[in-house]
Amino acid sequence: xxxxxxxxxxxxxxIPGIFTSRVDVVAGExxxxxxxxxxxxxxxxxxxxxxxxxxxxxxxxYLRNDPDWKDEVIYWGPMGCLTGFYxxxxxxxxxxxxxxxxxRSFESVKDAEDVPGASxxxxxxxxxxxxxxxxxxxARFAEYLSSNRENDLIFEYPxxxxxxxEGGQQFFDS
Numbered sequence: 001x002x003x004x005x006x007x008x009x010x011x012x013x014x015i016p017g018i019f020t021s022r023v024d025v026v027a028g029e030x031x032x033x034x035x036x037x038x039x040x041x042x043x044x045x046x047x048x049x050x051x052x053x054x055x056x057x058x059x060x061x062y063l064r065n066d067p068d069w070k071d072e073v074i075y076w077g078p079m080g081c082l083t084g085f086y087x088x089x090x091x092x093x094x095x096x097x098x099x100x101x102x103x104r105s106f107e108s109v110k111d112a113e114d115v116p117g118a119s120x121x122x123x124x125x126x127x128x129x130x131x132x133x134x135x136x137x138x139a140r141f142a143e144y145l146s147s148n149r150e151n152d153l154i155f156e157y158p159x160x161x162x163x164x165x166e167g168g169q170q171f172f173d174s
């Protein structure tokens with residue numbers, strides 16, 4: 001069985017950044033899934049689950065209200081491994097083209113006084129939020145993005161090659 005694209009990335013080498021995960025065509029229109037990696041997998045602790053939930057609410061709200069981007073946003077949500085988020089946008093832009101949008105999104109968290117939609121009517125687990133920790137993670141990632149703006153590595157996935165011998169054995173080599 002073939003690995004899906006997000007599992008073919010060498011998670012021992014990936015660093016925080018903004019990466020194109022996949023490009024699909026849906027109803028004749030290109031749609032791009034971006035991997036917004038906030039922490040380094042398997043090297044740093046995963047994002048606190050309640051903070052991740054708060055960041056999901058805060059940044060989804062920001063993205064869907066940004067006047068220049070709101071009509072392009074299809075989805076913003078956390079990765080199951082809690083090391084980042086997936087952003088799905090209409091079109092196919094290079095990760096550098098969405099850099100400023102994501103930097104503004106994470107910087108906007110510092111001004112939040114509450115988590116939008118954190119009520120029993122609006123959220124399936126409204127008690128599981130941590131705004132102070134969300135602010136900490138957002139500030140940390142915004143600072144990282146700002147200081148690495150010119151670093152090509154935060155925009156390029158490290159790939160894992162899947163080597164297959166004549167006998168059918170599979171090996172991973174990075």
